[in-house]
Amino acid sequence: MEVRSENNIQQVRSDKFPSQVLPRTRLRVWFFRVCSSILLWTCMVHIVTFAELWHPRLLTGFTGRVSRITRPPLTLQHSLHAPPPPPLPPRRHYKSNGFLKVSCNGGLNQMRAAICDMVTVARLLNLTLVVPELDKKSFWADPSDFEDIFNVRHFIDSLRDEVRIIRRLPKRFSRKYGFEAFEMPPVSWSNEKYYLEQILPLFSKHGVVHFNRTDTRLANNGIPLDLQKLRCRVNFQGLKFTPQIETLGHKLVHILQEKGPFVALHLRYEMDMLAFSGCTHGCTVEEAEELKRMRYAYPWWREKEIVSEERRQQGLCPLTPEEATLILQALGFDEETQIYIASGEIYGSERRLAPLRTAFPRIVKKETLLDPVELQQFQNHSSQMAALDFMVSVASNTFIPTYDGNMAKVVEGHRRYLGFKKSILPDRKKLVELLDLHQNGTLPWNDFAVAVRQAHEKRMGQPFCRRVIPDKPKEEDYFYANPQECLCEGTNCEDLLAPGKSSKATMTMSAQL
Numbered sequence: 001m002e003v004r005s006e007n008n009i010q011q012v013r014s015d016k017f018p019s020q021v022l023p024r025t026r027l028r029v030w031f032f033r034v035c036s037s038i039l040l041w042t043c044m045v046h047i048v049t050f051a052e053l054w055h056p057r058l059l060t061g062f063t064g065r066v067s068r069i070t071r072p073p074l075t076l077q078h079s080l081h082a083p084p085p086p087p088l089p090p091r092r093h094y095k096s097n098g099f100l101k102v103s104c105n106g107g108l109n110q111m112r113a114a115i116c117d118m119v120t121v122a123r124l125l126n127l128t129l130v131v132p133e134l135d136k137k138s139f140w141a142d143p144s145d146f147e148d149i150f151n152v153r154h155f156i157d158s159l160r161d162e163v164r165i166i167r168r169l170p171k172r173f174s175r176k177y178g179f180e181a182f183e184m185p186p187v188s189w190s191n192e193k194y195y196l197e198q199i200l201p202l203f204s205k206h207g208v209v210h211f212n213r214t215d216t217r218l219a220n221n222g223i224p225l226d227l228q229k230l231r232c233r234v235n236f237q238g239l240k241f242t243p244q245i246e247t248l249g250h251k252l253v254h255i256l257q258e259k260g261p262f263v264a265l266h267l268r269y270e271m272d273m274l275a276f277s278g279c280t281h282g283c284t285v286e287e288a289e290e291l292k293r294m295r296y297a298y299p300w301w302r303e304k305e306i307v308s309e310e311r312r313q314q315g316l317c318p319l320t321p322e323e324a325t326l327i328l329q330a331l332g333f334d335e336e337t338q339i340y341i342a343s344g345e346i347y348g349s350e351r352r353l354a355p356l357r358t359a360f361p362r363i364v365k366k367e368t369l370l371d372p373v374e375l376q377q378f379q380n381h382s383s384q385m386a387a388l389d390f391m392v393s394v395a396s397n398t399f400i401p402t403y404d405g406n407m408a409k410v411v412e413g414h415r416r417y418l419g420f421k422k423s424i425l426p427d428r429k430k431l432v433e434l435l436d437l438h439q440n441g442t443l444p445w446n447d448f449a450v451a452v453r454q455a456h457e458k459r460m461g462q463p464f465c466r467r468v469i470p471d472k473p474k475e476e477d478y479f480y481a482n483p484q485e486c487l488c489e490g491t492n493c494e495d496l497l498a499p500g501k502s503s504k505a506t507m508t509m510s511a512q513l
Helices: 002-016 018-054 060-070 074-079 108-124 152-158 192-206 225-238 243-258 271-277 285-297 308-313 321-330 349-359 372-376 382-395 406-417 428-439 445-455 493-497
Strands: 099-102 128-130 164-166 182-184 208-211 262-266 338-341 398-401
Touching: 099 108, 108 128, 108 192, 108 225, 108 382, 108 406, 152 164, 152 225, 182 192, 192 208, 225 406, 243 372, 243 382, 262 321, 262 382, 262 406, 271 285, 308 428, 321 349, 321 428, 321 445, 382 406, 398 406, 428 445
Parallel strands: 099 128, 099 208, 128 164, 182 208, 262 338, 262 398
Antiparallel strands: none
């Protein structure tokens, strides 16, 4: 009787509330199907992976359809047969004086130099460095994080014998727990004394210090040799691009090298540079107004009213595409020269590039060498695109920048480190003078070409000592363009770097970096 009444009650419930029973049943079926799919897919991936590793032909017909999904990237496949990586350096054990958090500002190469400086500061002060944050608020609005551009695991491991680096602050130092880090920009071009006497005590007081600006915060000169060499080690060895960037960068270099020697022309004739510098030579009235409006739109670009022609005569403007064409021809490059344009979108686009293309038909860019699908993952990520240009520029037979910005300087330094590879560094002030004389008919072509070559005989990336100007660090030679402390060993360095010794470009690279 009780059983019947209970069954009747259940029947009444199901009759009365059918909508509650059906969803539960459907949910169970759906859940079962999802779990089964996940299980089957996992098993298939494992079977395919092991089959390809141990018996590549065993499942040839089957794996052909899924290989695009299951096969590891090209670099990982090759690594199966590559020699094992070198052992990690032993950890440096020290009592940390606090946590250093840094937010880099600027483009890729400005941030790269800043990262090297911040690692060096952390080493000097015995700090724990948090993996740097990259600039997402500047003109480029690139959302990339550190690990989107650099190999973060390699960065941490390769430098662990110098400084402790962590991915993020411990939870107790988060805003969730009411913690606010002390925030400040260090003074630009500061030396060891500044950081030891004025910055180190802040860590004792606050525990965590956040540097919200990092560009040029460490002096070019007057820094102990071991710290200068650490800056180099981070730059040349600690900062590797991600496997995705390196794979595509190497592909670009390979494509170019298959076609013969090539010139990397860093044509810094992009909208942001022209707006920032106020250089409008060769632009239409409408373009000049557009650039001026843009300059006023960005408050951190301090100079607003700029006389373009004055800037140009002082050698402070990037060469225009038309000017670059004449300079390349004067330097002896002919129409058979393969030229890679290492830059973003040229202001004025193809209209401004037309003279360069006419004179040098073998002009290429990453967009013309690669399939659009290959570049798709880097679109709207200017720093990742710049990383590809950086790799090609370093590998080129000749590097020519049209403006001495951060990329030009950092690439120049890399090429010096790699054996003083040829880098033609334009003397823009002298070139503007010669260009104007030639274009107004005063200086014939032959005389113009001879003058251009003579002006650059000692501007080919040869060894020389950095120029030091006390109290004027902006005007002296930049450390990362000529890291001389890292380019030779022994007592003969001064002889090799002295004027007139540029032919001795066989200086040994530092084995102790």
